[in-house]
Structures are given as C-alpha cells and as structure tokens.
Amino acid sequence: MESELFIEGEPAVFMGRGDREWRERVHQASRGFNLGSECGLRLRFTVSSWRRGGSCFDLDNLTLPVREALGWSDIPFVDTAVEKGRRAGVLVASAREHAQVTPQIWMAEPIIGSVSHTEVHPALAEQLRFGGDGPLRVHLVIHDAGLSVCDFGFEGCVKPTLDRLWPIIGGRPGHPHDHRIHHLIVSRSAARPSGVSIGIEAMTVPHILPPLPPVPAVSFEADEPGVEIVTTREQLQSLVQEGRGHLYNDFGGQIPRYCPIHEVGCLGVRQMLKVAPGRLSVRKVWAERRAPLLSWLQRKRKIFADCACPR
Ligand SMILES: [Zn+2]
Secondary structure, X not given: OOOEEEEEOOOOOOOOOOHHHHHHHHHHHOOOOOOOOOOEEEEEEEEOOOEEOOEEOOHHHHHHHHHHHHOOOOOOOEEEEEEEOOOOEEEEEEEOOOOOOOOOEEXXXXXXXXXXXXXXOHHHOOOOOOOOOOOEEEEEEEOOOOOOOOOOOOOOOHHHHHHOOXXXXXXXXXXXXXXXXXXXXXXXXXXXXXXXXXXXXXXXXXXXXXXXXXXXXOOOOOOOOOEEEEEEHHHHHHHHHHOOOEEEEOOOOOOHHHOEEEEOOOHHHHHOOOOOOOEEEEEEEEEOOHHHHHHHHHHOOOOOEEOOOOO
C-alpha cells in the first residue's frame, strides 16, 4: 500500500542551520509511518529559496537529514526532488515505482568516500556537457549488492559519485555544480556486474508538483461529483463491462505519460485487468464525462496526458 505524509517547515541542509531541530521534527512527525514491504522512499521537498546564507545547496544534503531521521535503510530506492514554493516542507511517501533516466555512463568501479581528484573520470570522457545552469535529473543505478541506495553521507557512493560529475554538469574538481540536480533517483539493479550506472537529463519541463496536504493512505471518495476512485480489480472490471467514461491512472511521479487518461474502451484499460483480484497497486480515477475528471485532476494538482493506446 502506498501512503504519504507532508511535514511542514523549511527543510534544513545537512550540517546547516536548524539541522538538529528539523531532524527531530521529521522523526516525530513520521512516528507510525511505515514504507511497507518492498516500497521505496519518495521525497518531495519544497523550499522557499534556492539559497541558504547566500550559497546554493545540494539536493543530497537536503535529503540526508530526512533520510536519517526516518531511519529506514534497507529499501530498494530513494527518489528525491526539490522545488521552490510557498509552502515549505517535505512530502514523504512510500512508492512502488521511481522515475527513470536511461543510463549513459557506467563507472565499473564504484567511487566510495571522498576521493580528492583533478582529472576527468574516464567514464565521462566522451560525454556531452549539460551547459547553462538549468535543473537536471540524475539517476544513479547501483550494481554492487554491498552498497546502500540511501547512504547520502561522505562514506557512501552517492555523494562521491555526484562529486565527479563536474565535467558534465559544470563546475570544477571539488566544486561540481550539483545544485543543478533538482531530481535524484538512486536505485539498484543487477544489469551490470559492478559499479554504478548514471543517467542525466535536463528537466526541461518543471513538472514536479508542489506537495499536497496529507491524505489518507486509501481514499474511496473523490470529492468531486461524477468522479469515482477505483481501487480494486472488481470495480475496474465492472467499469470495463459497462464500457463508458474515462479512466485516469493515478501512478504519481513526474512523467505525464505514466498517468494517462484512457477511454474505458481502450486496450490499455483492458490490460489493467491482467492482475490478481483485490486491491490494485495503482489506483484509477473514473468519470463518465471528461470535464469533471479534468477539474478533479487540476484541483489535486495531478499530472496527466491523453493515452496513446491503439484503438
Ligand atoms: Zn488508452
């Protein structure tokens, strides 16, 4: 079951002002909140400014205190992002899926701990540079079973790997422009025998949504006339049999095409029935007419796209 929790307050940066108080707040607020088995951690920070004491700060340093205050360590992935907004805080969510960036780089030897260096890492030699100062999404895929996806400290591999990216993201040795990383995914895969794969892309569309207020883990009521939340395969099947209306896949994340609005007659909707009876892993939202569904999506600040199913 996926669930989420919004913790209000200006998120502190690792070893920065208010770090201890912020960790305590996160710790207290998250009592009783569990990720659930096989779920990863999704963090969505909202900050009121891109600078602290005049300096830029890095997403990994925003993530570290929260990750440590939450305490979980044996998790499949961390998907963390930051955006600027009026209501500062962090949305903590359990998630079954994370954002993905196709890896372009493979470092066969993981970089662990702070390693002072001046040369360009050989794995980065042929890579294109992301010029300018625009926001970037970085995905680290860890292949070594012994390395943690959630060690954002100096001893892990996350921070030292990001430190080496200056030839691509800008900066110089020891001073990478990693403040540009607004979305960071650290996950695990056995696709390579060792080391870390890295995918980087520009976040051309600022489609990270501001955190929503806390919602119950399971909601049956859509609070919009004409809109219904579909949480079980049985509900979905009866809608398919009636064959009317529009169905939104409430997948979450930031990629609109993963959150399509289908027509109930779509191939994509029939394929959703290829699951076990009972609760669906991703809830759907149904409306007979498109207008109330769009109004619900906009009010809930959901991303969406029209489906591209073959008809
Ligand atoms: Zn469709």
